[in-house]
Amino acid sequence: EYPNHDFQSHSYNFHFYDSNGKQHVKNMTKDEIRNDFALNSKYGFKYIAYPYGAYTKDLQDVAKENNFLLGFRFSPYSYATRKSYAYNIPRIKINGFSDVSTMKKYLLY
Secondary structure, three states: OOOOOEEEEOOOOOOEEEEOOOOOHHHOOOHHEEEEEEEEHHOOOOOOOOOHHOOOOHHHHHHOOOOOOEEEEEEOOOOOOOOOOOOOOOOOOOOOOOHHHHHHHHHHO
């Protein structure tokens, strides 16, 4: 239906913080990460945008094990290049609170 859009994964259940205000994924074991990926496996995702930009080496390793091609993190001070590590590609944070001028600034860079 959307030839110019590709819907990919943020994970099944990485979208929350623990009681100390730390992203949940930062405390997950490899097995917990594998279980989360298994819940999404039926959708055939090949890319992951780390929720809230948070990731760990274990998350990157499990993404690679699950044949994900790329992983994207937040980076307000860098842009993706051909030399970016496949599981640590910088992305710009644009959300529902971003205005058009903010998006334009990033696109014109």
